[in-house]
Amino acid sequence: MITSRHFYVKSHAVTTPEIHMNDLPGSAGRLDVVARCINAAFWRSYGIREDVVFHTILHGPPEPPVYIRLEGTRLRKVSPDERNIAIFIRKALERMRQGKEVESTPGIFVSRTHFGQLLKEYRDRDLYMLDEEGEPFEHVRMGEKPFFFLGDNMDLEEEEKELLEEYGATPISLGSASYLSSHCITVLNWLMDRINNGNIF
């Protein structure tokens, strides 16, 4: 039984609250990608998946990194459209404080945590790195506490992949075709729903 699901998506989005809501794919540094990944991680047709935690680190200008975490058990008032999700990210950037983590709105946390710290904190989970050239997913036994790591419109950097390997992450592939990160998350959620319903592929 998979008890909770964590997803991390690296982002190159901007780290300023000066975000133009009509230009998420442009001047906001592909913030639309993160918003779609958040949509794919949490929303089913009726309501939110409470067993999901979504992590991202924004690496864009002017002052990276900014770490944002969304926890399904506590999320309130966020709706699934990209624009609304982006508004909550903007609020997180507005309310960020140096030196400590802040809950900017219910269920959304923001801080300066960097990738190495994140891995250290979650090293006890079952770590998987999404990679077209990894092990075919059907050969990999899914742990009860999976944490999946994905790139955004660009792949994870080599150093990030090496760090994940040091922490024992398993590279898994959904096939040789390269899919959008948000679509990978949808497939992973579907696979885990199947596993939890007793339908092992």
Ligand SMILES: C[S@@+](CC[C@H](N)C(=O)[O-])C[C@H]1O[C@@H](n2cnc3c(N)ncnc32)[C@H](O)[C@@H]1O
């Ligand atoms: C849009 S892809 C990355 C872009 C693409 N590799 C490139 O630079 O041309 C986004 C992320 O989704 C994940 N991904 C995409 N297709 C995948 C697949 N077939 N198997 C596993 N992960 C995949 C990887 O983590 C990848 O970094």
